Amino acid sequence: MSNNIQEMQNVKSLREVNIKDKRVLIRVDFNVPMDSELNISDDTRIREAIPTINYCIDNGAKSIILVSHLGRPQGRSNEFSLKHILKRLERLLAKDVVFVDNLENAQVTLNTLVDGSIVLLENIRFHEGEEKNNPELSQKLASLCDIYVNDAFGTAHRKHSSTYGIANFAKEKVAGLLLKKEIDSFAIALSNPLRPLLLIVGGSKVSSKLTLLKSILDVVDKIIIGGAMSNTFLQAVGYDMKNSLIEENLLEEARNILRNAKEKGVKIYLPVDVVSTDNLKEPKEIKISPAQDIQEGLMAVDIGPATVKLFNEVIRDCETIIWNGPLGVYENQKFSRGTFSISHTIADTYSYSVIGGGDTADAVDKAGNKDGMSFTSTGGGASLELLEGAVLPAFEVLDKRV
Incomplete structure (x- = not known):
């Protein structure tokens, strides 16, 4: 067990790569509980992701793309849309966040944004290929970034496109501050x-x-x-x-x-x-x-x-x-x-x-x-x-x- 933990501790951290003027995609875990009115009842997981996002902002990332799942949707549904967490995220960051409801439009949107912009993609599990670790989906996600950051410990045991397959196509892939804190x-x-x-x-x-x-x-x-x-x-x-x-x-x-x-x-x-x-x-x-x-x-x-x-x-x-x-x-x-x-x-x-x-x-x-x-x-x-x-x-x- 000790050897396995040391192996996981040996991954590169976000702090060990140069992110200035780079497009950074962060796999976050915004899978937060909501009440029947779709109000967030516990925002801990969003709060825990803020240090990694702020690190990218402070160190001059060209763009920051946030990818997460929410719940276990069967196809697209309003109930599991990440648009419901957008306001809370903006409040915690004290910054505007651009919401992109379709992965196909993500690249076009990124090309129109000013440097330092933050983008939140729609629930990645709306794509059937996510949980199947689909190579095509993994490649699409990787094409959005120069550096892939995994900061979603809650999904670290899953071999999904956004947590596993994307690494086959990303130029650099490192651990976020939360992922490092968890394993340490x-x-x-x-x-x-x-x-x-x-x-x-x-x-x-x-x-x-x-x-x-x-x-x-x-x-x-x-x-x-x-x-x-x-x-x-x-x-x-x-x-x-x-x-x-x-x-x-x-x-x-x-x-x-x-x-x-x-x-x-x-x-x-x-x-x-x-x-x-x-x-x-x-x-x-x-x-x-x-x-x-x-x-x-x-x-x-x-x-x-x-x-x-x-x-x-x-x-x-x-x-x-x-x-x-x-x-x-x-x-x-x-x-x-x-x-x-x-x-x-x-x-x-x-x-x-x-x-x-x-x-x-x-x-x-x-x-x-x-x-x-x-x-x-x-x-x-x-x-x-x-x-x-x-x-x-x-x-x-x-x-x-x-």
């Missing part, structure tokens, strides 16, 4: 960490974290398992989890992970008590009970107070903490206490803490602890694959330092 932050936690090193893993399914749990045993000292995925582990050690979400086909895998962890001297902590309910949306019963004594007809939806105390003691004893996945159904206020308490404790420590993207970052934000974490990743799937030990495709194709 994970390197601190994984390459030569202060120990003990703790992994906190949660979420709904063991299947989504199976590779992680297998590969991370050679790296970490301790693992906390919570969320619905802990139900499968508790069932595997002989508890009757009643109506809780269980992956029956992975019970033996769970036993193997527990067995391998013991052999490697990695201590795994599971919930000792749980909060359970009869219904997530309209609960009539909410009970706290030992994990092995859930009432008939109820399901575990959060860690209990004794588990919170146990997990918090483990957290305070560790120097490096990686957290990926909430420890309960935190979206429901009634079942958020466990996740939020763990978040508060991590934020209060002096440990180096890395928060995986997606739901974990959202939970930390809702708990009010975002500023208390050492680093919060912008990539859910990408951060997970990185923790699994993979070299992310986006890094594979960027120019390397000699």
Whole structure:
């Protein structure tokens, strides 16, 4: 794992190339959540891209072309148009941005603009070839620029035209400031960490974290398992989890992970008590009970107070903490206490803490602890694959330092 991280750290950075009077295309990640009225509910990913864009402005780029996806559109649709983020982007940059709704018109538009202009292309996933890594689309994108910059860590695990294929045609291809910050932050936690090193893993399914749990045993000292995925582990050690979400086909895998962890001297902590309910949306019963004594007809939806105390003691004893996945159904206020308490404790420590993207970052934000974490990743799937030990495709194709 350490060698793979060093390989990804060895990519050239935007700071290492001359961009003056060059056309710079930046693959950003503006895949932000929106409400039913198409208003941005969290602009973190846009904000994280601003330093790279400003660097290009300050260093005299001839033009700056921004490429991103938004959601999972099936063809063109107003719902997933990047025009909805244009005003927010302009406000954050304090500059006008030219919106181009058709890639075919991009080159013509660029030829008419004054030097230093910023262009935002329409959702790249409106093109069917994007997710298929279509060479023709990759070449069209590359033709718009002298330098390609990947600053979209959230898509770094995808082999798409704008994140992977474009590198076959770009003259220079380098990492943006955010992409470099992401890999360097994970390197601190994984390459030569202060120990003990703790992994906190949660979420709904063991299947989504199976590779992680297998590969991370050679790296970490301790693992906390919570969320619905802990139900499968508790069932595997002989508890009757009643109506809780269980992956029956992975019970033996769970036993193997527990067995391998013991052999490697990695201590795994599971919930000792749980909060359970009869219904997530309209609960009539909410009970706290030992994990092995859930009432008939109820399901575990959060860690209990004794588990919170146990997990918090483990957290305070560790120097490096990686957290990926909430420890309960935190979206429901009634079942958020466990996740939020763990978040508060991590934020209060002096440990180096890395928060995986997606739901974990959202939970930390809702708990009010975002500023208390050492680093919060912008990539859910990408951060997970990185923790699994993979070299992310986006890094594979960027120019390397000699």
